[in-house]
Amino acid sequence: MTETAPDYQFAHHTLDRFVYGDLRQAAVINVGRYFNTDLYPGARFERLDGGGDRPEVAHQFTASDIMAVRCLGTDVKPVAAIAILEMHGNRLSALLRRIPHTPLHDAPKSEIDGSSAAGTLASMLISDDFPHLGRMTATKLMARKRPHLLPTYDIVVARVLGKPRDITHCLHGWFHADPERAKTLAAMRDEIGGISDISLLRILDSAIWMHGMESTVH
Structure with a gap:
């Protein structure tokens, strides 16, 4: 069992509302x-051009990956x-080859910490070598x-979850504190139907994002 870090308590409580609590039914409707x-x-x-994690492109960034990010409403400047x-x-590519495809709910913390290949890649992408890219x-x-293994993050999700400082570690702690959370989220995906190819992280992200956007409108 993994203890909840004090600064992630609000986020973890909110995540439970989407999976177990008062926001679950709306999440099913919204994600569908x-x-x-x-x-x-x-x-x-995740689906564009067959997906960015398919074997033939899993270890290199492609133009389709840039376009997929744009599908989320995020512009990648030409220089980046x-x-x-x-x-x-x-x-x-050398770093991508070292990052496993393990689901976050099964991954040890060592696969996402700052010294891991994923942590090194994250730091590299926000360095001066990649102008105007940004953490999100x-x-x-x-x-x-x-x-x-790795979740998306934007300002809408950040606002709903109370702006956790590291979304990957936040979700890792949430999953690993209670293995039933991944199972319940998978059951929600099955209930929605037609999205068996979508990762659990993206299901959760879209539920939070849709709720956040509705709250902004209303």
Whole structure:
């Protein structure tokens, strides 16, 4: 069992509301609408061009990955795209080869900490070598390559969850504190239907994002 870090308590409580509590039924409806209609380009994030984690491209960033990030409403500046695809492509690929495809709820913390390949890649992507990229865009690029291990993050999700400082560690702690959470989230995915190919992390992210957007509208 993993203890909940004090600064993640609010986020973990809120996550439970989507999976077990008062927000669950709305989450089922919202996630179904997000993925099973043509209203949201972000629904194509994991699916675009066969997915960013398929074997033949799993260890390199491609133009399709850049486009997938744009499906989430995030622009990648040309100078950053060139750095990702060409100038530093080999360095990025070397790190991607060391990042496993293990689902976050099964992964040891050592696979996501700062000294891991994932942590090193995250730091690299927000360095000066990749101008105008930013931390949240970096999470989306990494989630495209390892959708079951690494979550996306944006300002809407951050607001709903109380702005946890590290979304990957926050979700890792939440999953590992209670293994039933992953099982219940998987059951929610089955209940929605038509999205068996979508990662649990993306199901959770879209539920939170849809709730956050509705709260903004209302």
